[in-house]
Amino acid sequence: MIYADNAATTRMSEAAIQTMTALMNDCWGNPSSLYMHGQKSKEILEKAREDVASVIGASPREIYFTSGGSEADNQAILSAAALGLKNGKKHIISTAFEHHAVLHTLEKLKKLGFEIELLDVHENGLIDPSQVEAAIREDTCLVTIMFANNEIGTIQPIREIGAVCRKKNVLFHTDAVQAIAHIPVNVVEDNIDMLSASGHKFHGPKGVGFLYARKGIRLSNLIEGGAQEKGKRAGTENVPGIGAMAEALTESAGKMEENAAYMSKMRDRLIEGLKKIPHSALNGDPVHRLPGNVNFCFEGIEGESLLLLLDDKGIQASSGSACTSGSLDPSHVLLAIGRVHDVAHGSLRLSIGEGITEEETDYIIRSVTEVVEYLRGFSPIWRDLMSGKKEFIL
Numbered sequence: 001m002i003y004a005d006n007a008a009t010t011r012m013s014e015a016a017i018q019t020m021t022a023l024m025n026d027c028w029g030n031p032s033s034l035y036m037h038g039q040k041s042k043e044i045l046e047k048a049r050e051d052v053a054s055v056i057g058a059s060p061r062e063i064y065f066t067s068g069g070s071e072a073d074n075q076a077i078l079s080a081a082a083l084g085l086k087n088g089k090k091h092i093i094s095t096a097f098e099h100h101a102v103l104h105t106l107e108k109l110k111k112l113g114f115e116i117e118l119l120d121v122h123e124n125g126l127i128d129p130s131q132v133e134a135a136i137r138e139d140t141c142l143v144t145i146m147f148a149n150n151e152i153g154t155i156q157p158i159r160e161i162g163a164v165c166r167k168k169n170v171l172f173h174t175d176a177v178q179a180i181a182h183i184p185v186n187v188v189e190d191n192i193d194m195l196s197a198s199g200h201k202f203h204g205p206k207g208v209g210f211l212y213a214r215k216g217i218r219l220s221n222l223i224e225g226g227a228q229e230k231g232k233r234a235g236t237e238n239v240p241g242i243g244a245m246a247e248a249l250t251e252s253a254g255k256m257e258e259n260a261a262y263m264s265k266m267r268d269r270l271i272e273g274l275k276k277i278p279h280s281a282l283n284g285d286p287v288h289r290l291p292g293n294v295n296f297c298f299e300g301i302e303g304e305s306l307l308l309l310l311d312d313k314g315i316q317a318s319s320g321s322a323c324t325s326g327s328l329d330p331s332h333v334l335l336a337i338g339r340v341h342d343v344a345h346g347s348l349r350l351s352i353g354e355g356i357t358e359e360e361t362d363y364i365i366r367s368v369t370e371v372v373e374y375l376r377g378f379s380p381i382w383r384d385l386m387s388g389k390k391e392f393i394l
């Protein structure tokens with residue numbers, strides 16, 4: 001079995017599993033309790049906060065543990081909106097290819113009277129900092145742009161976008177769920193005010209993540225209750241999950257450079273191999289790209305059929321994002337970079353992990369090539385393309 005869907009989720013590392021199990025056994029006290037057993041949990045929590053903060057260049061007081069990336073995105077955006085509202089600012093800038101945790105939160109704000117401006121994404125999936133600068137107005141209360149895209153792997157010029165926002169005195173949030181522990185992220189150097197991350201995208205557990213909010217930014221609560229997380233996120237903390245996430249983050253960040261170098265090599269090998277399939281195209285930018293991300297469109301076939309046949313060959317991949325498969329609409333990300341519906345339907349995302357071998361890479365290339373050819377053999381769209389009834393786009 002070859003797992004090539006690491007953008008959807010990653011397998012927990014051995015060290016994270018061990019930390020989590022040990023904490024569940026030995027450290028089940030409530031961190032808010034004053035007796036020793038509770039205080040031990042509190043210590044674990046605060047050590048995890050320090051570890052997480054140090055990986056991204058933040059101070060521990062700026063880290064808020066959440067139930068994952070989605071919650072962090074929601075809280076960051078809704079907090080900025082609440083601050084904006086106080087000052088009569090209701091304009092928010094984002095892009096059309098954000099994760100749904102961002103896009104759906106923005107849609108909610110639109111219904112409440114906010115003006116949402118989604119910047120056009122270039123064909124390679126990149127946003128130009130000058131686009132952001134031109135879009136910022138007197139009444140802009142937030143710019144939210146993802147660090148790296150979960151479908152096409154494009155890495156944005158976050159530091160430059162952040163600098164524009166600083167200059168214009170506008171809050172800047174980035175969904176860095178796909179970036180953390182995969183590429184260098186430093187909230188100070190990258191001019192980031194708020195950042196979202198999720199444990200299960202870097203070999204930690206699911207259901208736990210964190211929000212970084214720069215000192216002085218007043219967060220609004222999504223969940224009311226006790227005074228946990230400095231009163232900004234109520235509910236007894238998931239101590240084993242948080243401890244395991246910090247363990248996984250420290251481990252993955254420590255091996256990041258080495259892993260990224262190896263994975264980029266395997267990624268480029270895959271891209272070179274798949275490019276040879278006629279009427280195919282790489283989605284996203286070839287250079288500003290996550291080390292593990294490969295995303296292709298193949299004309300004349302359906303992504304879903306491709307996935308099922310690859311699964312038969314022991315390859316687990318994805319077509320668009322896990323959240324959109326199951327619906328008939330093609331990926332909003334592929335549409336945002338200008339792929340037409342027909343072409344967007346024939347997409348394949350391979351998100352490889354650091355454990356992939358050269359042999360496995362070549363097996364994927366062979367299998368995808370075979371399956372695409374096989375599917376085209378009885379595709380009515382392919383027949384129309386071949387007979388000239390329809391024009392090729394790729």
Ligand SMILES: *Cc1c(COP(=O)(O)O)cnc(C)c1O
Pocket residue numbers: 007008067068069070071073099101146148149150175177178197198199200201207208209
């Ligand atoms: C996975 C993902 C999320 C959601 O994180 P959860 O922890 O699953 O809620 C948000 N944004 C991006 C870019 C993601 O890849």
